[in-house]
Amino acid sequence: xxxxxxxxxxxxxxxxxxxxxxxxxxxxxxxxxxxxxxxxxxxxxxxxxxxxxxxxxxxxxxxxxxxxxxxxxxxxxxxxxxxxxxxxxxxxxxxxxxxxxxxxxxxxxxxxxxxxxxxxxxxxxxxxxxxxxxxxxxxxxxxxxxxxxxxxxxxxxxxxxxxxxxxxxxxxxxxxxxxxxxxxxxxxxxxxxxxxxxxxxxxxxxxxxxxxxxxxxxxxxxxxxxxxxxxxxx
Amino acid sequence: xxxxxxxxxxxxxxxxxxxxxxxxxxxxxxxxxxxxxxxxxxxxxxxxxxxxxxxxxxxxxxxxxxxxxxxxxxxxxxxxxxxxxxxxxxxxxxxxxxxxxxxxxxxxxxxxxxxxxxxxxxxxxxxxxxxxxxxxxxxxxxxxxxxxxxxxxxxxxxxxxxxxxxxxxxxxxxxxxxxxxxxxxxxxxxxxxxxxxxxxxxxxxxxxxxxxxxxxxxxxxxxxxxxxxxxxxxxxxxxxxxxxxxxxxxxxxxxxxxxxxxxxxxxxxxxxxxxxxxxxxxxxxxxxxxxxxxxxxxxxxxxxxxxxxxxxxxxxxxxxxxxxxxxxxxx
Numbered sequence: 070x071x072x073x074x075x076x077x078x079x080x081x082x083x084x085x086x087x088x089x090x091x092x093x094x095x096x097x098x099x100x101x102x103x104x105x106x107x108x109x110x111x112x113x114x115x116x117x118x119x120x121x122x123x124x125x126x127x128x129x130x131x132x133x134x135x136x137x138x139x140x141x142x143x144x145x146x147x148x149x150x151x152x153x154x155x156x157x158x159x160x161x162x163x164x165x166x167x168x169x170x171x172x173x174x175x176x177x178x179x180x181x182x183x184x185x186x187x188x189x190x191x192x193x194x195x196x197x198x199x200x201x202x203x204x205x206x207x208x209x210x211x212x213x214x215x216x217x218x219x220x221x222x223x224x225x226x227x228x229x230x231x232x233x234x235x236x237x238x239x240x241x242x243x244x245x246x247x248x249x250x251x252x253x254x255x256x257x258x259x260x261x262x263x264x265x266x267x268x269x270x271x272x273x274x275x276x277x278x279x280x281x282x283x284x285x286x287x288x289x290x291x292x293x294x295x296x297x298x299x300x301x302x303x
Numbered sequence: 304x305x306x307x308x309x310x311x312x313x314x315x316x317x318x319x320x321x322x323x324x325x326x327x328x329x330x331x332x333x334x335x336x337x338x339x340x341x342x343x344x345x346x347x348x349x350x351x352x353x354x355x356x357x358x359x360x361x362x363x364x365x366x367x368x369x370x371x372x373x374x375x376x377x378x379x380x381x382x383x384x385x386x387x388x389x390x391x392x393x394x395x396x397x398x399x400x401x402x403x404x405x406x407x408x409x410x411x412x413x414x415x416x417x418x419x420x421x422x423x424x425x426x427x428x429x430x431x432x433x434x435x436x437x438x439x440x441x442x443x444x445x446x447x448x449x450x451x452x453x454x455x456x457x458x459x460x461x462x463x464x465x466x467x468x469x470x471x472x473x474x475x476x477x478x479x480x481x482x483x484x485x486x487x488x489x490x491x492x493x494x495x496x497x498x499x500x501x502x503x504x505x506x507x508x509x510x511x512x513x514x515x516x517x518x519x520x521x522x523x524x525x526x527x528x529x530x531x532x533x534x535x536x537x538x539x540x541x542x543x544x545x546x547x548x549x550x551x552x553x554x555x556x557x558x559x560x561x562x563x564x565x566x567x568x569x570x571x572x573x574x575x576x577x578x579x580x581x582x583x584x585x586x587x588x589x590x591x592x593x594x595x596x597x598x599x600x601x602x603x604x605x606x607x608x609x610x611x612x613x614x615x616x617x618x619x620x621x622x623x624x625x626x627x628x629x630x631x632x633x634x
Contacts, residue, residue, distance in 0.1 A: 117503055143505030151503060157496040168493050171486065172505045220505065 070095045070255060071116070071147070071224055076125035078108075078115050085111045087279040088125070093224065093257055098250040100266045100287065101259045102300065103276035109259045110152055112276070113226050116257075117149045118142040129224075144172060146223030150230060152259075154213040158202030162193055165201050165212055169219030178221060186215040189245060207238030214245065218254075225249065226257045231265070243269055263300040267291045275300075316473075323469055327462035336461045340533065342574045343468040347526045348547070349554040349566035350475045354519040356552060357560030358488055359512055360495030361414065365425035367548035368432045369402040369520040373527025374542040375436060376401045378448045381532070387453075392467045395528025402524025403517045410516035414509065417498075426548070433543035447538030450531065464533045471529065475522040476567065483563045491515055492561065557600055559609025568608055 071093040078086040086108045093099045103109050114120045116127055118139040127135045129145055137145075157165050166186060170179045187194040190211045196204060201212055210230055217225055227246065231239035239262065247269040250256050260266040267273055267287045275283040275296070283295065290296050327336045348370065355361050376398035381391045413424050436442045453460065482488040490511045493501035502508050531537050550573070558569025576596065580589035604610050 119499065119503070138507070139502035140505045140507045143503065149503050151500060155497055155500045157493055157500070159496060160492065164489075168489060168501075168504055171490065171493075176486075216504070
């Protein structure tokens with residue numbers, strides 16, 4: 070469904086991505102793990118069209134989408150949940166969710182999608198009229214994910230959804246991600262919580278210094294001694 | 304989704320519009336007609352500015368340029384085409400389009416800048432237009448342009464222009480009202496909050512910004528056209544007066560940026576207060592009182608006077624949350 074091929078991205082002299090290739094197939098939950106500065110967010114932002122690539126290919130359903138503007142990529146059904154949530158903090162939860170359904174295609178299903186979102190996050194239904202900025206961190210993350218779902222994504226890209234959350238909340242978020250995947254949404258998940266991520270993912274890539282150093286089924290990676298040593302501390 | 308409160312607002316607006324429309328035909332002193340004309344003009348300017356400044360958060364300090372461009376366009380059309388008084392008023396419509404076109408051209412590069420940079424660049428744009436026209440002899444240059452006044456009693460002329468400005472104002476408010484509840488307005492608000500996130504939400508930020516900027520220039524252009532005819536003498540120092548630019552921003556923010564009624568309230572209050580002060584108080588004190596008023600509003604109601612009403616609204620909607628979960632708050 071999504072194929073990234075030999076992607077290079079530079080920030081001035083710094084080579085943030087040095088020839089990254091990865092693939093996401095329909096209905097997968099693909100994890101992208103790696104330490105700080107490995108290039109995970111850069112990769113996501115490049116796919117989303119927020120950062121230009123120097124070289125390489127990003128294709129979506131067989132067509133190249135590299136060089137498309139961010140809003141055009143959204144229209145293709147690739148929706149990103151940015152790191153650090155980035156809600157419209159002065160809008161209410163309900164308004165944030167409506168903004169998610171900005172696309173005409175999503176707008177037609179707004180009621181149906183709201184129902185689904187409130188089904189997944191019952192707490193957001195209660196908080197609907199509150200300003201998004203007044204919610205707790207975990208609730209804000211829920212709004213961010215919910216807002217993305219409102220856009221009816223075909224591929225949902227989550228950037229560190231558990232960052233800065235209490236362990237209980239983080240576990241909830243992972244539960245939701247798994248749930249969404251079971252509802253048929255293809256997911257590309259970035260996370261530093263390797264153990265948790267690999268338990269729910271189907272396939273995973275390890276990114277180090279802008280390169281994919283390891284990939285395989287999640288189960289396979291969990292058993293890999295290198296992963297155990299560098300990421301799980303076992 | 305036409306609720307009863309919507310119908311009420313609509314009804315009251317129509318009534319108010321009619322009351323204002325018959326006002327100049329009662330033989331009141333021309334002074335009052337002129338005062339209201341000025342009020343309408345500033346309501347139009349502040350309401351239009353609000354589209355780009357209030358909703359999208361791009362503070363344009365050069366809106367007087369569109370006003371002046373409208374004034375000059377009308378004056379030139381009148382002179383060049385020898386228009387009758389009736390056609391002159393209608394020629395403010397193409398003047399609006401000229402202002403809009405220039406806004407698109409200027410907006411394309413300028414809207415890539417954000418925050419203070421955008422504010423400064425728009426400010427400079429107004430200076431450039433001002434200086435440019437001052438140095439062009441075909442546009443009257445430093446001497447300005449005299450327009451021929453029609454052979455009608457002054458009361459009638461004032462009354463006609465009054466109606467023209469009133470209609471322009473109503474149209475600009477209608478546009479603002481539509482914006483506040485449309486997808487277009489929602490997109491602009493998202494841009495104000497966070498432009499990057501807005502883009503990942505499939506919002507075409509560059510296009511929306513240009514559209515907002517162009518629309519925000521249209522009615523000022525029209526207002527300028529009507530004003531030109533009202534003055535019958537136009538000069539760059541009058542129609543490109545930087546004070547107008549600043550007043551537009553102050554009025555909109557004083558009332559409340561990003562709301563429909565904010566700029567209206569701000570423009571009405573500030574115009575009337577300014578007028579009242581300069582009539583009844585010595586000029587030196589008038590400035591001081593005016594300034595203190597601003598300081599007071601900024602300290603106690605940083606988001607404008609509308610915030611005062613909104614706070615109450617929030618509490619209300621919080622209580623009624625359970626019953627009407629489906630309605631969005633009228634932000």
